Amino acid sequence: MNAQALFTAYSTIVLREIRRFTRIWPQTLLPPAVTMTLYFIIFGNLIGSRIGEMGGFDYMSFIVPGLIMMAVITSSYANVVSSFFSMKFQRSVEELLVSPVPNWIILAGYVTGGMARGLGIGVIVTLLSLAFTQLKIHSLPMVVVTVFLTSALFAVGGFINALLATKFDDVSIVPTFVLTPLTYLGGVFYSIDLLPDFWQGVSMANPILYMVNGFRFGILGVSDVNPFVSLGMILVFIVVLSFIALKLLARGKGIRH
Amino acid sequence: MTNALEIEGLTKTYGSGFEALKGIDLKVTEGDFFALLGPNGAGKSTTLGIVCSLVTKSAGKVSVFGYDIDTHLSEAKLHLGVVPQEFNFNQFEKVFDIVTIQAGYYGIPLKKAAVSAEKYLKKLGLWDKRNTPARMLSGGMKRRLMIARALVHEPKLLILDEPTAGVDIELRRSMWSFLEEMNRQGTTIILTTHYLEEAEALCRNIAIIDHGRIVRNTSKRELLQQLSLETFLLDTEKPLSKTPELEGFTCRLDDEGVLEVDVHKGQALNDVFAQLEQQGIKVISMRTKANRLEELFIRMVESSAPEGEAITEGRA
Numbered sequence: 001m002n003a004q005a006l007f008t009a010y011s012t013i014v015l016r017e018i019r020r021f022t023r024i025w026p027q028t029l030l031p032p033a034v035t036m037t038l039y040f041i042i043f044g045n046l047i048g049s050r051i052g053e054m055g056g057f058d059y060m061s062f063i064v065p066g067l068i069m070m071a072v073i074t075s076s077y078a079n080v081v082s083s084f085f086s087m088k089f090q091r092s093v094e095e096l097l098v099s100p101v102p103n104w105i106i107l108a109g110y111v112t113g114g115m116a117r118g119l120g121i122g123v124i125v126t127l128l129s130l131a132f133t134q135l136k137i138h139s140l141p142m143v144v145v146t147v148f149l150t151s152a153l154f155a156v157g158g159f160i161n162a163l164l165a166t167k168f169d170d171v172s173i174v175p176t177f178v179l180t181p182l183t184y185l186g187g188v189f190y191s192i193d194l195l196p197d198f199w200q201g202v203s204m205a206n207p208i209l210y211m212v213n214g215f216r217f218g219i220l221g222v223s224d225v226n227p228f229v230s231l232g233m234i235l236v237f238i239v240v241l242s243f244i245a246l247k248l249l250a251r252g253k254g255i256r257h
Numbered sequence: 258m259t260n261a262l263e264i265e266g267l268t269k270t271y272g273s274g275f276e277a278l279k280g281i282d283l284k285v286t287e288g289d290f291f292a293l294l295g296p297n298g299a300g301k302s303t304t305l306g307i308v309c310s311l312v313t314k315s316a317g318k319v320s321v322f323g324y325d326i327d328t329h330l331s332e333a334k335l336h337l338g339v340v341p342q343e344f345n346f347n348q349f350e351k352v353f354d355i356v357t358i359q360a361g362y363y364g365i366p367l368k369k370a371a372v373s374a375e376k377y378l379k380k381l382g383l384w385d386k387r388n389t390p391a392r393m394l395s396g397g398m399k400r401r402l403m404i405a406r407a408l409v410h411e412p413k414l415l416i417l418d419e420p421t422a423g424v425d426i427e428l429r430r431s432m433w434s435f436l437e438e439m440n441r442q443g444t445t446i447i448l449t450t451h452y453l454e455e456a457e458a459l460c461r462n463i464a465i466i467d468h469g470r471i472v473r474n475t476s477k478r479e480l481l482q483q484l485s486l487e488t489f490l491l492d493t494e495k496p497l498s499k500t501p502e503l504e505g506f507t508c509r510l511d512d513e514g515v516l517e518v519d520v521h522k523g524q525a526l527n528d529v530f531a532q533l534e535q536q537g538i539k540v541i542s543m544r545t546k547a548n549r550l551e552e553l554f555i556r557m558v559e560s561s562a563p564e565g566e567a568i569t570e571g572r573a
Binding site: 001002004005006008009011012013016019023086087090091092094095096097098099100101102252256257 | 271306309310311312313330331332334335337339341343344345346347348349354358359361362363364365366406
């Protein structure tokens with residue numbers, strides 16, 4: 001396939017993914033908007049007003065970057081894992097497998113589709129947050145780069161999960177038992193400065209901490225970790241997970257007999 | 258002439274240890290209408306699955322129009338259209354989208370894909386359903402949708418795995434006509450089917466596979482010539498009250514008064530008609546009693562079965 005044909009194949013996958021999640025918007029776009037609004041009201045307004053400052057900012061301003069990132073992470077992941085696993089389940093993945101689309105285009109197409117949903121949710125949640133607080137962006141490039149890379153990383157993660165999943169339970173195990181705890185413990189609601197030294201050390205092993213703090217640095221200019229270390233970590237994870245995803249695709253793991 | 262498909266020493270052992278293919282060799286020439294027949298579990302779908310890269314082979318070589326799938330998979334796939342046995346499209350997508358999305362996977366831009374999709378959806382009688390979600394289609398329509406999807410990139414080799422399974426007779430006949438037309442226009446067609454009448458009606462060459470081995474690979478004509486005896490049913494102008502005497506032939510009347518005549522290889526049907534005419538019996542129509550290919554198929558598969566293993570009706 002020449003470059004133009006590859007681009008057509010790539011854009012076909014991306015557009016189909018975007019069409020899919022917009023067609024079922026009550027399942028894909030509405031729930032995070034509702035959930036995050038509740039977070040803003042309950043944690044930001046009601047409880048937050050009694051907490052006082054966190055990291056030098058009022059509590060609402062402190063949690064907004066983390067909540068946006070949380071929404072981006074879960075949506076990017078969920079889009080790819082549910083879409084690709086459904087294709088496996090319905091066997092429509094065979095449409096792709098019999099076609100000449102190379103594996104890296106399949107991966108890129110699904111990751112872009114996941115990013116489209118993740119970033120779309122990010123924009124929705126950001127707009128909702130404006131009803132509760134004022135966002136002054138410290139470094140727009142940092143915000144954009146962090147959110148793009150994080151979204152890409154979790155979309156790749158979702159792809160690997162979908163390849164390895166053999167039943168619907170396997171699709172929800174990682175989001176429920178890995179992603180959610182890591183996100184909650186990744187400094188979305190608190191600064192790790194509040195933790196004892198030991199738990200601060202443990203928190204540093206949580207990759208989501210780096211993403212939340214990188215994004216928070218872009219918006220507020222404060223971070224528990226060096227923002228450039230955050231970017232480096234995300235990039236390394238993307239490279240490693242993409243390599244694993246391509247290896248699994250080449251072996252036909254979960255998709256070829 | 259170029260071979261549309263060439264398979265050498267193909268083997269497949271699944272993770273469970275089951276040896277589905279035990280060294281398949283097969284050649285299908287360009288322009289052929291080829292049938293791959295065999296009982297359930299014989300290895301037909303595994304063979305085609307490997308050609309379409311839905312199944313990974315254990316050993317052997319496969320090439321499509323000269324493109325080895327190990328070294329030139331992308332080129333091989335460009336020449337290939339696949340109609341699988343099971344419905345494998347997104348049931349929530351609309352008919353038109355399913356076909357154009359498939360074209361997109363082949364690198365065909367939407368504008369061009371839309372033209373091709375319209376052509377095949379019209380030919381297959383699905384144009385009126387183009388905006389209908391696939392799940393709303395009848396079984397026959399879903400089968401036709403899979404054919405349209407397989408053809409949208411104009412492949413030179415079309416592989417159909419039991420394309421008319423569960424389809425009513427009228428629709429089956431119209432699908433036959435469509436496939437014959439595609440073949441006349443130059444598309445090489447390989448099909449697997451359980452309807453041996455289908456293979457007899459459509460195909461020029463036939464391979465029979467059983468227990469992971471090709472037990473016969475020849476032309477349909479040569480295969481049918483192996484029949485040593487055929488039974489013909491003759492409808493006479495007036496009902497017969499007793500069985501006529503036909504020298505050299507065994508004949509009988511069935512319950513409905515239709516004359517059954519056994520004709521051995523080398524005997525001339527003209528002799529039957531001549532003798533009947535002498536007795537004042539006028540034949541108005543004639544047909545074969547059993548499907549000839551079916552008879553041969555059963556015989557070959559029975560003879561290839563491992564010792565002690567019975568071929569039951571369910572396997573055919």
